[in-house]
Amino acid sequence: MEALQRVFGKNAAYLLIGPAAIWLAVFFLFPMLSLLTTSLSDPATGSPINGYTLTWRVDNYVEALGEYWPYMMRSLLYAGIATLGCLVLGYVLAYAIAFKAGRWKTVMLVLVIAPFFTSFLVRTLSWKLILADNGFIVNTLQTLHILGEDGRLLATPFAVIMGLTYNFLPFMILPLYTSLEKIDPKLNEAAADLYASPWQRFTKVIWPLSLPGVVGGTLLTFIPATGDYINASLLGSPNTQMVGNKIQQLFTTAGDYPHASALSVILMVLIVAMVLFYVRRAGTEELL
Amino acid sequence: MITRVGNWIGKHLMLTLGILVLLYMYIPNFIVALMSFNDSSESRNLYQFQSFTWDNWLNPCAPQGMCESLRVSISIGLLATLVATIIGTLAAFALVRHRFEGRSTMNLVLFLPMATPEIVMGSSLLALFVAAGFGGQLGFWTVLIAHIMFCISFVVVTVRSRLAGLDSNLEKAASDLYANEWQTFWRITFPLVFPGILSAALLAFSLSFDDFIITNLNSGTTVTFPMFVWGAAQRGVPMQVNVIGTLMFLLALGIVIGGEVLSRRRAKGKAVTL
Numbered sequence: 327m328e329a330l331q332r333v334f335g336k337n338a339a340y341l342l343i344g345p346a347a348i349w350l351a352v353f354f355l356f357p358m359l360s361l362l363t364t365s366l367s368d369p370a371t372g373s374p375i376n377g378y379t380l381t382w383r384v385d386n387y388v389e390a391l392g393e394y395w396p397y398m399m400r401s402l403l404y405a406g407i408a409t410l411g412c413l414v415l416g417y418v419l420a421y422a423i424a425f426k427a428g429r430w431k432t433v434m435l436v437l438v439i440a441p442f443f444t445s446f447l448v449r450t451l452s453w454k455l456i457l458a459d460n461g462f463i464v465n466t467l468q469t470l471h472i473l474g475e476d477g478r479l480l481a482t483p484f485a486v487i488m489g490l491t492y493n494f495l496p497f498m499i500l501p502l503y504t505s506l507e508k509i510d511p512k513l514n515e516a517a518a519d520l521y522a523s524p525w526q527r528f529t530k531v532i533w534p535l536s537l538p539g540v541v542g543g544t545l546l547t548f549i550p551a552t553g554d555y556i557n558a559s560l561l562g563s564p565n566t567q568m569v570g571n572k573i574q575q576l577f578t579t580a581g582d583y584p585h586a587s588a589l590s591v592i593l594m595v596l597i598v599a600m601v602l603f604y605v606r607r608a609g610t611e612e613l614l
Numbered sequence: 615m616i617t618r619v620g621n622w623i624g625k626h627l628m629l630t631l632g633i634l635v636l637l638y639m640y641i642p643n644f645i646v647a648l649m650s651f652n653d654s655s656e657s658r659n660l661y662q663f664q665s666f667t668w669d670n671w672l673n674p675c676a677p678q679g680m681c682e683s684l685r686v687s688i689s690i691g692l693l694a695t696l697v698a699t700i701i702g703t704l705a706a707f708a709l710v711r712h713r714f715e716g717r718s719t720m721n722l723v724l725f726l727p728m729a730t731p732e733i734v735m736g737s738s739l740l741a742l743f744v745a746a747g748f749g750g751q752l753g754f755w756t757v758l759i760a761h762i763m764f765c766i767s768f769v770v771v772t773v774r775s776r777l778a779g780l781d782s783n784l785e786k787a788a789s790d791l792y793a794n795e796w797q798t799f800w801r802i803t804f805p806l807v808f809p810g811i812l813s814a815a816l817l818a819f820s821l822s823f824d825d826f827i828i829t830n831l832n833s834g835t836t837v838t839f840p841m842f843v844w845g846a847a848q849r850g851v852p853m854q855v856n857v858i859g860t861l862m863f864l865l866a867l868g869i870v871i872g873g874e875v876l877s878r879r880r881a882k883g884k885a886v887t888l
Contacts, residue, residue: 339712343720346705346766350723353763357738364741375749415635422632436870437636441643443866446824447843448859451851452645495639545729553731556826560847570733570827577737577831583744590737597731 358594365587374581386588394572394589398596401568404483404558405551408490409498412547413540415491416498420539421532424506438499450489450560457485457561481563489557494550498543505539506532541608549597569593643863650856670853677852683842684858690754690838691822694761699815701762702769703807709770710777727767735764736828743832752834760828765818772817776810809877816869823862 363380365387372378391398423434441449456463457479467473479485509532517527533540555570569589576586653667675681705724709717727735739760743749748756784806788798826840833841843855 339708339714342704342708342712343714345701346770347720347723349701349763349766350727353739353742353759354727354735355723357735357742360741360745361734361738364745374744377745377747377749415638418628419632419635422629426626426629426632432874434632434636436867436874438639440863440867440870441639443820444643444646444859444863445840445843447826447840447847448646448855449642451843451847451855452642452649455645455649456641492639492642549729549731553733553827555733570731573733573737574827574830577740583741586737587741590734593731594734601729 361587361590364583365591367584369582369584372583374583378583383584386584387592390585390588391592394569397567397569397572398589398592400566401552401570401593402596404487404490404566404568405548405554408487408494408551409544409548411487411491412495412498413544416495416502416543417536417540420499420502420506423503424509425511435503438496442496446493447556447560450493450556453485453489453492453561454480457488480561481566483562483566485561486558486566486568489561490551490554493554493557494547497546497550501542501546502536502539505536505542509535537608541605545601545604549601552597553593643860646856646859646863649853650860652853652856654853670857674854674857677846677854679837680839680842680852680854680858683837683839686754686836687823687839690758690761691819693758694765694822695815695819698762698765698769698818699811702766702814702818703773703811705766706770706773706777710774724767724770727764728771732764732825732827733831736760736831739763739828740831752832753836756832756834757829757836757838760832761822761825764825764828765821768817768821769814772814773807773810776807780806809873812873820866 364378366380366382366384367378367386368381368383369378369386371381419438423431423438427434455461458464459478459480464473464477464479467479468475468477473479513531513535514527517531522530552568553570555568555574558566558568558571573586573589573593576582576589580586648663650670651666651668652663653665653669670676705720708714709720739756740752743752743756780803784802785798788802789795793801824840825838826844829838830841830844837845839858843851846852846855
């Protein structure tokens with residue numbers, strides 16, 4: 327590195343960072359600008375092949391929001407519930423690995439990541455079989471009268487939320503584990519010596535110290551879950567479609583790029599606003 | 615026996631619950647492995663286990679277009695991994711080893727792709743390609759560009775954390791022993807960072823191989839493996855898809871376990887020679 331520094335002087339750092347900076351500028355930041363201009367173009371005069379011209383048509387936003395706000399709300403609701411589910415399940419597992427696994431720590435961590443090397447779509451499809459109408463789970467629930475005679479799980483909001491929870495669980499577990507692992511077990515012992523009950527030890531010692539992982543994990547789960555449409559498509563019904571379904575349909579089948587772009591921009595703005603609010607509330611701004 | 619199991623569970627309640635969560639995460643993999651032995655010749659539309667067969671494993675490429683899509687996914691995955699790993703590793707070195715103007719901006723720009731929903735990234739790239747007049751030429755190259763883009767950040771994060779944890783005394787020791795800068799870099803720094811680069815590459819490949827949402831918007835008529843599965847899901851999924859899923863799982867598990875065993879053996883060897 328020092329050799330580079332000597333030859334190129336102060337520019338060595340820029341030579342190293344250059345390729346990444348250029349790639350992300352051209353193919354991440356610049357496209358965001360394209361998305362913005364497309365969202366303000368007239369859908370009637372342009373086409374996906376010839377492109378669109380900017381006409382500052384703000385009505386695209388009014389129309390997109392007016393027509394598709396239920397999908398947006400559904401996305402936020404489903405992703406929110408799935409994130410909570412991930413937090414509960416993920417916390418239990420991350421806690422077990424960090425404090426209770428002993429010499430099996432590494433093995434359990436590998437086991438957390440391993441299932442996700444099977445294709446996302448193939449695994450999501452298998453839930454279709456598990457939750458099927460004549461499947462084991464539905465039959466059992468019907469026998470126990472938890473589910474009605476013709477009750478079903480597939481094609482319900484439950485199936486979609488369950489799919490989201492399952493698919494984004496590792497994104498919750500890994501950050502949680504990272505911050506739980508850093509906690510000195512002696513702090514817990516000290517609290518016990520001072521007569522704190524197990525519940526007090528959790529709420530006063532472990533939970534506050536794990537907050538960076540909680541914030542990181544919930545963000546990494548909530549953001550992709552909000553934009554996801556694979557679970558809603560494969561496990562849901564037309565009544566459980568999320569905003570991702572609509573954006574995708576408007577781009578690919580309808581070819582209505584301006585409205586699709588407007589919807590995309592709205593989703594992005596909503597997420598950024600919620601993330602900033604959430605991070606401020608949680609008091610972990612140094613995370614960003 | 616039952617009381618002993620009961621006692622163990624009582625003592626290790628959190629561990630038991632954790633193992634239950636882990637088992638839940640494996641349900642789909644179990645189903646995928648099971649379905650890879652399913653004989654679906656009677657009805658392809660019925661997605662349930664009918665009867666046992668080795669056929670799917672013996673003729674994995676039987677469904678039309680599946681292995682072709684697999685080849686496309688592997689080529690894109692390898693190319694994207696190569697480019698993203700090189701670009702990302704260089705950037706990680708710059709961020710850890712150099713103080714330069716714009717460093718915090720760069721950190722933010724690297725963080726953003728990980729915090730943006732895929733559907734937004736995919737649609738903005740599509741908007742760019744159409745605006746630049748490439749609307750009719752979507753395919754292999756546009757998908758590759760997209761995959762490199764979203765892999766870079768993950769590579770930087772992985773390599774950066776390895777590099778930041780490096781003991782700089784090792785490099786100082788090398789230069790005390792009259793190693794020049796290149797020798798220090800190639801004999802000390804690089805071998806120590808290499809495991810980080812390797813896991814970054816593995817992560818990049820699996821992200822690229824598995825991507826659907828961004829690919830679907832920018833692929834034109836090119837069909838990757840996830841897109842093949844998506845298309846098949848509308849008609850009736852060929853059981854060979856489950857063979858591929860199981861193979862990928864076993865392959866990844868093998869690589870990870872192999873790497874672990876190797877690093878443990880190396881650590882032991884070092885302890886002996888020291």
